[in-house]
Amino acid sequence: MSRFDLDELRQIMRASAGVDEGVDLAGDIGDLEFGDLGYDSLAVLELVSQVQRTHGIVIPDEAVEEMPTPNRAVEYINRLAMEGKAS
Amino acid sequence: MGSPTLTPATARRTGVVTGLGVVAPTGTSTADHWDAVLAGRSGIREITRFDASVYPVRHAGTIPEFESRTRVPDRLVPQTDRWTHFGLAAAEEALADADVDPAGLPEYEMAVVTASSSGGVEFGQREMESLYQHGPSWVSVYQSIAWFYAATTGQISIRHGMRGTCGVLCGEQAGGLDAIGQGRRLLRQGTRLVVTGGTDASLGPYGLVSQLRSGCVSTVDDPETAYLPFDRLPHGHLPGEGGAMVVVETEESASARGAGRGYGTVLGYAAGFDQSTTTGRPPVLARVIRQALDDARLDPSDVDVVFADAAGEHRRDRVESAALAEVLGPGAVPVTAPKTLTGRLLAGGAALDVATALLSLRDQVIPPTHGPIRLSPDHEIDLVQDEPREVPLRHALVVARGYAGFTGALVLGRGDRTR
Incomplete structure (x- = not known):
């Protein structure tokens, strides 16, 4: 898969789970906790399942715990994609 | 708590x-x-x-x-x-x-x-x-x-x-x-x-x-x-x-909060459930209406308008008009069905009727039933048609029936809100 980045995650967040009032997704959100951005655990699960669909990778449900922030989610997804290529 | x-x-x-x-x-x-x-x-x-x-x-x-x-x-x-x-x-x-x-x-x-x-x-x-x-x-x-x-x-x-x-x-x-x-x-x-x-x-x-x-x-x-x-x-x-x-x-x-008596008060409520028509047991509607009036501590003569369930099917319409005639008196109280403008809204239907009934009490006007209805002589009711009817309104009765037997009646009293 092509490298997954924060902008793509922003798009998925907007489309799949909406945006809370007072949250600027276009801003510097990379290191903010999903909870502080208004995304609960269900919202993060939904983001993950969107990534699985669009990139054809398999992400275990437990992986959500390793994605507390958008940047960590991007890192995790790219690492997983690289491992998938290597195997 | x-x-x-x-x-x-x-x-x-x-x-x-x-x-x-x-x-x-x-x-x-x-x-x-x-x-x-x-x-x-x-x-x-x-x-x-x-x-x-x-x-x-x-x-x-x-x-x-x-x-x-x-x-x-x-x-x-x-x-x-x-x-x-x-x-x-x-x-x-x-x-x-x-x-x-x-x-x-x-x-x-x-x-x-x-x-x-x-x-x-x-x-x-x-x-x-x-x-x-x-x-x-x-x-x-x-x-x-x-x-x-x-x-x-x-x-x-x-x-x-x-x-x-x-x-x-x-x-x-x-x-x-x-x-x-x-x-x-x-x-x-x-x-x-x-x-x-x-x-x-x-x-x-x-x-x-x-x-x-x-x-x-x-x-x-x-x-x-x-x-x-x-x-x-x-x-x-x-x-x-x-x-x-x-x-x-x-x-x-x-x-x-200074809201006074609002649009009105929920004075009485009762519910019942009809058995299948094959059992031969009579419909519960008349009893449920009586229970709602008792709960409100009102007499049938205190009801000034009925917001009907209005099933639109002859047998069920007949059950409703008979119950209203039995409890309130034949043709004694104006009956209306504004849901003819919306269709039947499932869970939203009776809730909307309650809102409409409260507006009716507020403005002292009964909205008409819509459509070219030729009232059947089988129904001894005073159906409000064509034009709104301005009459003094103290209490409204809302009747609702759901598929398979759900039956409810709610009595509302007038509030003091003006708009």
Whole structure:
């Protein structure tokens, strides 16, 4: 898969789970906790399942715990994609 | 909150309706709905949310002008079904109308009780399509919270921080009355304020087919004559979407906030359930109406207007008119069915009738039943038709029946709100 980045995650967040009032997704959100951005655990699960669909990778449900922030989610997804290529 | 103390005063405690919110085929606000009802502007339209041309029913009470994006918080639009969107929008209007700021009240003393008949049927169908067309990973995680009957109650509760005893009632067309009855019960047990009512949105392909199975939906293709309750030759009803939410509070809470007696008070409520007609047991409707009047401590002569269930099927219309004639006297009280402008809204129907009845009490005018109805001589009722009727109104009776036997009656008393 092509490298997954924060902008793509922003798009998925907007489309799949909406945006809370007072949250600027276009801003510097990379290191903010999903909870502080208004995304609960269900919202993060939904983001993950969107990534699985669009990139054809398999992400275990437990992986959500390793994605507390958008940047960590991007890192995790790219690492997983690289491992998938290597195997 | 401790266990409720039922003193004689609290056991008889009644609910004051201080706010109304409407999302209906007749309008997406209380004011627009009431204008349309008095003017006789129908919300029955061709179904356009999907291609209904191959279905035996192509018209329904629809709300094409409702915009989720402007009426529902952005985060909740993709997470919830259209029926919840209606409920959130109506609840917000009702709270604003009541001038309640939930953040300023004790969260465990406020509750939400709604009625639902179809749940998130359109959301569910979309996700099932994804499942069958693409596979399990394509099903939205929000399916888990969007489809089920309590979703609207839960989302309203979360949005407004109302954490008292919440619930959902599923009683088909009678559910709206059951929800308000349950709301009043909570007021007697220590809750100060309840958002209650009902909505439904079952006009997608699967939702429509589910309704067709009842055999009660009219297949007449003319929107003006498809649904003619109490007519000599009724053909059934048209379905519709939408409903209403109301804010009901204790008299102490309403007067402490300066809301007085609001739009009116919930004076009496009763429910029953019909056995199958094959058992030969008589319909429960007359008994339920009597019980609601007893609960309100009123005599039949105190009722000034009836908002009818208006099934639009001859036998069921006959059961209703006979019950009204038996309890209130033949032709003794004006009867109206504004739902002829919206179709039958499932869980939203009786809730909308309650809102309309309260507006009727406020403005001392009975809105007419819509459509070219030739009243059958089998019905000994004074059906209000053609024009609104201005008469002094003290109390209104709302009657509702749901498919398979649900039966409810609610008695409302006049408030002191002027607009």
